Amino acid sequence: MAIKSKEIQKHSKMFLLDHALKRQFHFASLEPNVISKKSQIGELSQHATKDSLWVSYASDLTNALMKNMPNSHSSLGLGLFIHPLDVNLIPVLSSRFRSIAYAANGGFLCPEELTEVFEADNRDDLFIGCNVDVKTETITFWRGNLKPLTVAFNAFGISGDGTKPNFEKCCVIDSGLTVQLGDYEAAVDAILYENDPEYRRRLSKLRLQEDQSFGASLRRLRKQRGLRREDFEPGLNSKTIARIEQGKVKRIHVRTRNILSQRLGVEPSEIETF
């Protein structure tokens, strides 16, 4: 389901920092200002606004940009760095850009698909790349608006056919609609649905014709977790679960709500948002 966000706006200006001049043709529809030499940075970057989009494929040009920008300059907008990045530079970049995206060991979509995402109305709900952190066992996904979403490895359960996610082979495919982890694939809308309450709220608004009752939310969440009604026993028996889901229970007891939330792994107040 495509969700149009109020925040979506076209980038007022795009800057492409790249020595490979061929790549600019893939970004042509975004009409980029191409910077291939350090000497071009000073002049062109003066035209940047807080809504500009910067895409850099060259670490030397990124470094030069940081050195050449006066501290008085307002936010440079959004910065996407598709090259090896010195971790010491991240705080500096964060202070100069409204939002940044980078990947030490992951990857981003190819230029054609990146352009497609940046031009999409639903780009807030598409991923453009990922960064895997083995130490914390998390993956940070970058959305089309360059906002990050960090998800734990354990959010990717083993498939019913036994396929396990391979976190060493993490990439985004299908123009931002799918995350590939080796042979395992996850739908981006499923990841957002599970991990972003704001996404769920927007989705709920679009479900005007669907049942918004507590019971319907419980049923959707139970299905999402792959649980049977019997799986809430001994705390709650399956008949009680069925009655709640069918809207036959008018007031949900606090104890019941707590058992449900524990078993479903969400805060008690969050059940309705599913």
Place this chain on the structure above:
Amino acid sequence: MAFNFPLSSSLKKARWKVKIRDRERCEPPHVTIIKGTDAWRIDLRTREFMDDSPDPALVPKELLNLIFEEKALRQICEQWDKMYPNDKVSGDSGNEE
């Protein structure tokens, strides 16, 4: 392993894909049609589009005919059941108990 329904070369060339991924929103069993940044979900129980947006009319009839062909649909449903044994196509439709 993610399921990719085989399509004709003309549909593939036009960037159409039909998938069941290992992690989908399970509500209810469905197959996802993908083209570029757009995705359409089809309910495997009712054979209807699950969402109004993007416009279902954008999906070519040739593709729909392919996946709704009896043998193909059975294959897709079997794949879903294999990947989501707790939410089978033939299972709980919400009216039990």
